[in-house]
Amino acid sequence: MTRDPAVAGTVTLADVARAAGVSVATASFVLSGRGGSRSAGSAATKAKVREAAAELGYVPNRHAQAMRTGRGGGIVLTLGTLDDPWAVQLTSQVRDDALAHDLSTLVLADERWFEYLVGASADGAFVTSIDFVDGGVERMRRLAAATQTGLVAFSAVMEPESFDVVSSTPVLAIHRAYARLRERHDRVQMLAPDLGHRAGGTFANARARAFLDAARETGDGPAEQLVHVVPGGSHDTYLAAVEWLSGPDRPEAVVCHTGYQAVALRLAAARVGISVPEDLEFISIGDVPANSEFFGPISYYGVDDVFARLSSIIIGRATDREDRPGVLHSFDWEFFPGTTTRDHE
Known part of the structure; x- marks a missing residue:
């Protein structure tokens, strides 16, 4: 019989163990986040304990549990x-x-x-x-x-x-991304978020520094002018990318600081009517999940x-x-x- 919710707070771990036909120790293992342990018993035993807890309305005291078990x-x-x-x-x-x-x-x-x-x-x-x-x-x-x-x-x-x-670290990957795009383009730029809330801002970030180093090693620059800084967040990046791609200084090759920026840039290119990759090539630094790729997979450097x-x-x-x-x-x-x-x- 399901316990009246009004008195659910009186249900103890011993009540659950008794209803499930297991020891208090086993019930504790199952309900304390240690269900993966062999001490918690078989899958059928765990199911019985959880069913009994749900029927009785047992709610574990997580604070007391953590003090007792460290979990x-x-x-x-x-x-x-x-x-x-x-x-x-x-x-x-x-x-x-x-x-x-x-x-x-x-x-x-x-x-x-x-x-x-x-x-x-x-x-x-x-x-x-x-x-x-x-x-x-x-x-x-x-x-x-x-x-x-x-x-x-x-x-x-x-x-x-x-x-x-x-x-x-993506430092070497950024150098390789720069070199890959530079083979086909005279000017490679980076799309980077405004990191003013972090110490040193955008240009102190390891990814931006790696891009600046790659540009300088190639003799391109001024390197800082190749970094296009936009507000953080997917929506604001998209709006800023539309403006960038619609302007007189439209890029032809871009290294995107992170995956969400690559997605925003791809959407902006579709909105403006720019052909990818014929008129705009870009590479994401970091994996882009498949459910975010609305126009086919985005080229990226990442970890398998x-x-x-x-x-x-x-x-x-x-x-x-x-x-x-x-x-x-x-x-x-x-x-x-x-x-x-x-x-x-």
Whole structure:
């Protein structure tokens, strides 16, 4: 019989265990985010425990659970934005994979990851903006010392400590993208977001710096004038790209700072009536999810099977935190030709 919701708060873990015909320890494993453990029993046992919990209206006290087990039942992705298709695709992958381990997926859409995670009871966290915020490296170390969360740092400058590090720098890829387009065009430009909210702004960003270096090494410039800075966000980038492509200084070859900008540029080209790749070639730095490619695949430099690989690392760290030393995961970038460059022809 379903418990009256008015008294659902009186339901205990022991009540659930009794209704499911299992021990309190087994019920605890299943309902505390540790369902992937063999101690949680078979799939049928887990199903019985969850059904009993739903029938009785049992709601676990996550705070008490975290204090007791060190596990809060969730993975936090500190992505800083929801505007990038890359971030959305990663979130979808982790969500699907984490559910098999009874873990929920939460997204932090700002860069206050230290302040949030130091007081959270997350099982795992993927921290992405370490290299781009003031004191990011030191904050990561302080966070690792202050929490039991299984941490994965996305950084080109850190080494593993008590946390894993994913090193995936696009610097060489940007140089190669510049050279690839420069073979066919006298002028190659970068479409970059306004990063005025970050230390040093757009030109201090590693991707912009790599582009400037590539232009200078080729003897092109002034290099800073080759970077077309637009407001951040997909919609504002699209509007700015329409204006750019409609103006007298319309580009012929563009390296896009990130995937969402490449999508916006492709839509803007269709709106203005510019033929791609005949009159405009461009390359994305970073994967562009297929469901964002409305006019065929976009040429990009990225990491093969990146979302599944990242998800596996993040969930692995969340589910296995017992005195495990940090591991360095190095991701190499390669070129994937699409319909926005002439390579596919």
